[in-house]
Amino acid sequence: MEMIKKSIKNLNAYKACDLPFTVKLDANEGKNILLENVIKEGLIFNKDFNLNYYPDDEASLLKSEISKYVNIPKENIIVGNGSSEMIELVIKTFVDKDEIILSPTPSFSMYSIFAQIYSTKFVGVQCNKDFSIDVDKLIDRANEINPKIIIICNPNNPTGYLMTKKDIQKLIENTSAIIVVDEAYIEFAQGSMINEIFNYDRLIVLRTLSKALGLAGIRLGYMGANTDIIEIINRVKSPYNLNSITQYIGVQAFKNKNKIFDYVKEVKKERKFLYSQLIKMKIKAYDSSGNFIFFNSNIENLYGKLAHKGILIRKFKEDLEGYYRVSVGNKNENRIFIENLKEIIKYEKI
Numbered sequence: 470m471e472m473i474k475k476s477i478k479n480l481n482a483y484k485a486c487d488l489p490f491t492v493k494l495d496a497n498e499g500k501n502i503l504l505e506n507v508i509k510e511g512l513i514f515n516k517d518f519n520l521n522y523y524p525d526d527e528a529s530l531l532k533s534e535i536s537k538y539v540n541i542p543k544e545n546i547i548v549g550n551g552s553s554e555m556i557e558l559v560i561k562t563f564v565d566k567d568e569i570i571l572s573p574t575p576s577f578s579m580y581s582i583f584a585q586i587y588s589t590k591f592v593g594v595q596c597n598k599d600f601s602i603d604v605d606k607l608i609d610r611a612n613e614i615n616p617k618i619i620i621i622c623n624p625n626n627p628t629g630y631l632m633t634k635k636d637i638q639k640l641i642e643n644t645s646a647i648i649v650v651d652e653a654y655i656e657f658a659q660g661s662m663i664n665e666i667f668n669y670d671r672l673i674v675l676r677t678l679s680k681a682l683g684l685a686g687i688r689l690g691y692m693g694a695n696t697d698i699i700e701i702i703n704r705v706k707s708p709y710n711l712n713s714i715t716q717y718i719g720v721q722a723f724k725n726k727n728k729i730f731d732y733v734k735e736v737k738k739e740r741k742f743l744y745s746q747l748i749k750m751k752i753k754a755y756d757s758s759g760n761f762i763f764f765n766s767n768i769e770n771l772y773g774k775l776a777h778k779g780i781l782i783r784k785f786k787e788d789l790e791g792y793y794r795v796s797v798g799n800k801n802e803n804r805i806f807i808e809n810l811k812e813i814i815k816y817e818k819i
């Protein structure tokens with residue numbers, strides 16, 4: 470069939486895992502802490518909620534809330550359907566056919582997928598053996614091949630590695646690319662670059678409500694950048710890209726933003742627990758700044774063995790065969806995961 474465009478010929482549809490489960494630790498989804506009460510009481514829309522009209526294209530109320538949360542003006546914000554839409558928008562706006570997108574690897578798979586869809590060239594710079602990122606190596610490579618944009622996932626998914634703010638500043642100052650920092654998990658770490666958008670005119674920071682804010686289901690992400698970048702991206706953004714219901718729910722969610730701190734604290738505590746348990750089992754686990762832990766195991770088909778017990782984690786292929794990523798769940802979920810893992814290991818040894 471020749472109707473398909475060349476760039477996507479070998480692309481496969483994203484396949485979300487649809488196995489039955491009792492414990493879901495495969496997608497780094499946080500808990501819905503911001504809206505659980507609102508939902509318990511029943512979501513109420515007042516009579517001025519006009520679903521017959523197109524949404525507010527400016528998403529003005531929502532941007533006001535985001536503005537207070539990250540402490541940058543509304544003018545510096547664009548919102549959309551998850552940070553996935555933000556990644557696509559940035560590529561679509563700034564990278565022409567055959568221009569280069571540079572990113573450390575392994576990292577979030579959507580970068581190279583969008584790169585491919587828009588016929589750009591994706592170049593990965595291999596992380597160190599311990600999955601740390603060598604900023605000098607990144608800078609050298611960038612100066613060799615002149616990428617249009619460099620995407621840094623910080624903390625990195627799936628490895629959990631956190632680049633320091635100093636390293637990211639060094640990267641910006643020593644290259645001429647647009648630097649995109651995907652901060653999907655930054656609430657679980659420190660060193661956000663969001664307030665640096667006024668100091669660097671080539672910096673774009675992406676954030677989401679899907680992880681620390683526990684609202685993956687509403688599809689809400691946003692970006693921060695200086696107003697020149699925002700103006701250019703707005704030329705490309707589809708009108709009314711964010712629906713009224715998500716805008717409304719997003720506003721409600723940010724009213725409870727004081728709950729985020731305690732939730733993050735709890736996740737960090739559980740992350741420490743999970744990490745130490747994995748190490749105790751002699752599993753090679755990597756220190757993580759996200760709400761997940763990356764680890765390596767030579768147990769044959771560990772993914773399937775856990776799934777068989779109703780526990781879902783994330784597995785990887787090719788170069789990362791034998792590597793896994795487990796999300797930090799609640800206390801109960803984490804203990805179920807650990808107990809079942811222990812059981813699998815015991816059985817392996819018999």
Ligand SMILES: *Cc1c(COP(=O)(O)O)cnc(C)c1O
Binds near residue numbers: 577653679690
């Ligand atoms: C989960 C995740 C996102 C968030 O995607 P949404 O579209 O906002 O749900 C973005 N980047 C990375 C690296 C992620 O892991």
